[in-house]
Amino acid sequence: MARQYRSDRLSQEIEKEVSDILRRRVRDPRVEGVTITGVDVTGDLQQAKIYYSILSDKASDDQKTKAGLEKASGLIRKELGSRLSIYKTPELSFIRDESVQYGDKIDQLLNKLNRD
Incomplete structure:
Protein backbone atom coordinates (compact mmCIF):
# COMPACT_ATOMS: atom_id res chain seq x y z
CA MET A 1 0.00 0.00 0.00
CA ALA A 2 2.79 2.42 0.84
CA ARG A 3 4.46 1.71 -2.49
CA GLN A 4 1.26 2.68 -4.37
CA TYR A 5 1.04 5.89 -2.37
CA ARG A 6 4.63 6.74 -3.22
CA SER A 7 4.19 6.15 -6.96
CA ILE A 21 9.94 22.60 -17.40
CA LEU A 22 8.08 22.64 -20.73
CA ARG A 23 6.83 26.14 -20.05
CA ARG A 24 10.08 27.67 -18.80
CA ARG A 25 13.08 25.68 -20.02
CA VAL A 26 12.25 24.00 -23.34
CA ARG A 27 12.63 26.45 -26.21
CA ASP A 28 11.53 24.10 -29.01
CA PRO A 29 8.58 25.62 -30.91
CA ARG A 30 7.22 22.13 -31.60
CA VAL A 31 6.24 21.70 -27.94
CA GLU A 32 4.51 25.04 -27.45
CA GLY A 33 0.93 24.59 -26.37
CA VAL A 34 1.46 21.09 -24.96
CA THR A 35 -0.58 20.29 -21.88
CA ILE A 36 0.46 17.49 -19.56
CA THR A 37 -2.71 15.61 -18.63
CA GLY A 38 -1.35 12.80 -16.50
CA VAL A 39 1.60 10.66 -15.48
CA ASP A 40 1.76 6.95 -14.69
CA VAL A 41 4.81 5.70 -12.82
CA THR A 42 5.60 2.01 -12.56
CA GLY A 43 5.68 0.41 -9.13
CA ASP A 44 9.48 0.27 -9.09
CA LEU A 45 9.63 3.99 -10.02
CA GLN A 46 11.91 3.26 -12.99
CA GLN A 47 9.63 4.35 -15.84
CA ALA A 48 7.10 7.13 -16.26
CA LYS A 49 4.49 7.44 -19.00
CA ILE A 50 3.65 11.09 -19.51
CA TYR A 51 0.32 11.78 -21.20
CA TYR A 52 -0.01 15.03 -23.13
CA SER A 53 -2.57 16.77 -25.28
CA ILE A 54 -2.36 19.40 -27.98
CA LEU A 55 -5.06 21.62 -29.42
CA SER A 56 -4.50 20.61 -33.03
CA ASP A 57 -6.11 17.51 -34.53
CA LYS A 58 -3.69 17.33 -37.47
CA ALA A 59 -1.55 14.22 -37.67
CA SER A 60 1.45 16.26 -38.83
CA ASP A 61 1.25 18.48 -35.73
CA ASP A 62 1.04 15.38 -33.55
CA GLN A 63 4.18 13.94 -35.15
CA LYS A 64 6.06 17.21 -34.78
CA THR A 65 5.05 17.52 -31.14
CA LYS A 66 6.02 13.91 -30.42
CA ALA A 67 9.41 14.49 -32.07
CA GLY A 68 9.92 17.69 -30.07
CA LEU A 69 9.08 15.97 -26.80
CA GLU A 70 11.38 13.04 -27.56
CA LYS A 71 14.17 15.48 -28.43
CA ALA A 72 13.64 17.40 -25.17
CA SER A 73 13.28 14.28 -23.00
CA GLY A 74 16.96 14.36 -21.98
CA SER A 93 8.00 8.15 -22.47
CA PHE A 94 5.48 10.55 -23.96
CA ILE A 95 2.05 9.33 -25.05
CA ARG A 96 -0.66 11.46 -26.62
CA ASP A 97 -3.80 11.57 -24.51
CA GLU A 98 -6.74 10.86 -26.78
CA SER A 99 -9.37 11.44 -24.09
CA VAL A 100 -9.83 15.09 -25.09
CA GLN A 101 -10.75 14.15 -28.66
CA TYR A 102 -12.90 11.28 -27.41
CA GLY A 103 -14.76 13.58 -25.02
CA ASP A 104 -15.30 16.10 -27.81
CA LYS A 105 -16.70 13.37 -30.06
CA ILE A 106 -19.10 12.22 -27.32
CA ASP A 107 -20.17 15.82 -26.75
CA GLN A 108 -20.91 16.27 -30.46
CA LEU A 109 -22.96 13.07 -30.51
CA LEU A 110 -24.96 14.17 -27.47
CA ASN A 111 -25.62 17.57 -29.02
CA LYS A 112 -26.75 15.88 -32.22
CA LEU A 113 -29.15 13.67 -30.25
CA ASN A 114 -30.57 16.67 -28.39
CA ARG A 115 -31.25 18.50 -31.67
CA ASP A 116 -33.08 15.54 -33.21
Whole structure:
Protein backbone atom coordinates (compact mmCIF):
# COMPACT_ATOMS: atom_id res chain seq x y z
CA MET A 1 0.00 0.00 0.00
CA ALA A 2 2.79 2.42 0.84
CA ARG A 3 4.46 1.71 -2.49
CA GLN A 4 1.26 2.68 -4.37
CA TYR A 5 1.04 5.89 -2.37
CA ARG A 6 4.63 6.74 -3.22
CA SER A 7 4.19 6.15 -6.96
CA ASP A 8 0.98 8.24 -6.97
CA ARG A 9 2.71 11.06 -5.14
CA LEU A 10 5.67 10.88 -7.51
CA SER A 11 3.29 10.94 -10.50
CA GLN A 12 1.76 14.18 -9.25
CA GLU A 13 5.17 15.75 -8.69
CA ILE A 14 6.42 14.70 -12.13
CA GLU A 15 3.28 16.10 -13.78
CA LYS A 16 3.74 19.45 -12.04
CA GLU A 17 7.47 19.67 -12.73
CA VAL A 18 7.30 18.55 -16.38
CA SER A 19 4.61 21.17 -17.05
CA ASP A 20 6.86 23.81 -15.51
CA ILE A 21 9.94 22.60 -17.40
CA LEU A 22 8.08 22.64 -20.73
CA ARG A 23 6.83 26.14 -20.05
CA ARG A 24 10.08 27.67 -18.80
CA ARG A 25 13.08 25.68 -20.02
CA VAL A 26 12.25 24.00 -23.34
CA ARG A 27 12.63 26.45 -26.21
CA ASP A 28 11.53 24.10 -29.01
CA PRO A 29 8.58 25.62 -30.91
CA ARG A 30 7.22 22.13 -31.60
CA VAL A 31 6.24 21.70 -27.94
CA GLU A 32 4.51 25.04 -27.45
CA GLY A 33 0.93 24.59 -26.37
CA VAL A 34 1.46 21.09 -24.96
CA THR A 35 -0.58 20.29 -21.88
CA ILE A 36 0.46 17.49 -19.56
CA THR A 37 -2.71 15.61 -18.63
CA GLY A 38 -1.35 12.80 -16.50
CA VAL A 39 1.60 10.66 -15.48
CA ASP A 40 1.76 6.95 -14.69
CA VAL A 41 4.81 5.70 -12.82
CA THR A 42 5.60 2.01 -12.56
CA GLY A 43 5.68 0.41 -9.13
CA ASP A 44 9.48 0.27 -9.09
CA LEU A 45 9.63 3.99 -10.02
CA GLN A 46 11.91 3.26 -12.99
CA GLN A 47 9.63 4.35 -15.84
CA ALA A 48 7.10 7.13 -16.26
CA LYS A 49 4.49 7.44 -19.00
CA ILE A 50 3.65 11.09 -19.51
CA TYR A 51 0.32 11.78 -21.20
CA TYR A 52 -0.01 15.03 -23.13
CA SER A 53 -2.57 16.77 -25.28
CA ILE A 54 -2.36 19.40 -27.98
CA LEU A 55 -5.06 21.62 -29.42
CA SER A 56 -4.50 20.61 -33.03
CA ASP A 57 -6.11 17.51 -34.53
CA LYS A 58 -3.69 17.33 -37.47
CA ALA A 59 -1.55 14.22 -37.67
CA SER A 60 1.45 16.26 -38.83
CA ASP A 61 1.25 18.48 -35.73
CA ASP A 62 1.04 15.38 -33.55
CA GLN A 63 4.18 13.94 -35.15
CA LYS A 64 6.06 17.21 -34.78
CA THR A 65 5.05 17.52 -31.14
CA LYS A 66 6.02 13.91 -30.42
CA ALA A 67 9.41 14.49 -32.07
CA GLY A 68 9.92 17.69 -30.07
CA LEU A 69 9.08 15.97 -26.80
CA GLU A 70 11.38 13.04 -27.56
CA LYS A 71 14.17 15.48 -28.43
CA ALA A 72 13.64 17.40 -25.17
CA SER A 73 13.28 14.28 -23.00
CA GLY A 74 16.96 14.36 -21.98
CA LEU A 75 16.71 17.94 -20.75
CA ILE A 76 13.40 17.20 -19.02
CA ARG A 77 14.83 14.13 -17.29
CA LYS A 78 17.94 16.04 -16.19
CA GLU A 79 15.81 18.87 -14.78
CA LEU A 80 13.54 16.37 -13.02
CA GLY A 81 16.58 14.75 -11.45
CA SER A 82 17.70 18.05 -9.98
CA ARG A 83 14.22 19.07 -8.80
CA LEU A 84 13.02 15.78 -7.28
CA SER A 85 14.61 14.09 -4.31
CA ILE A 86 14.63 10.51 -5.57
CA TYR A 87 17.46 8.03 -6.01
CA LYS A 88 17.02 7.46 -9.75
CA THR A 89 15.08 9.59 -12.19
CA PRO A 90 12.61 7.45 -14.14
CA GLU A 91 12.88 6.97 -17.88
CA LEU A 92 10.31 9.13 -19.64
CA SER A 93 8.00 8.15 -22.47
CA PHE A 94 5.48 10.55 -23.96
CA ILE A 95 2.05 9.33 -25.05
CA ARG A 96 -0.66 11.46 -26.62
CA ASP A 97 -3.80 11.57 -24.51
CA GLU A 98 -6.74 10.86 -26.78
CA SER A 99 -9.37 11.44 -24.09
CA VAL A 100 -9.83 15.09 -25.09
CA GLN A 101 -10.75 14.15 -28.66
CA TYR A 102 -12.90 11.28 -27.41
CA GLY A 103 -14.76 13.58 -25.02
CA ASP A 104 -15.30 16.10 -27.81
CA LYS A 105 -16.70 13.37 -30.06
CA ILE A 106 -19.10 12.22 -27.32
CA ASP A 107 -20.17 15.82 -26.75
CA GLN A 108 -20.91 16.27 -30.46
CA LEU A 109 -22.96 13.07 -30.51
CA LEU A 110 -24.96 14.17 -27.47
CA ASN A 111 -25.62 17.57 -29.02
CA LYS A 112 -26.75 15.88 -32.22
CA LEU A 113 -29.15 13.67 -30.25
CA ASN A 114 -30.57 16.67 -28.39
CA ARG A 115 -31.25 18.50 -31.67
CA ASP A 116 -33.08 15.54 -33.21
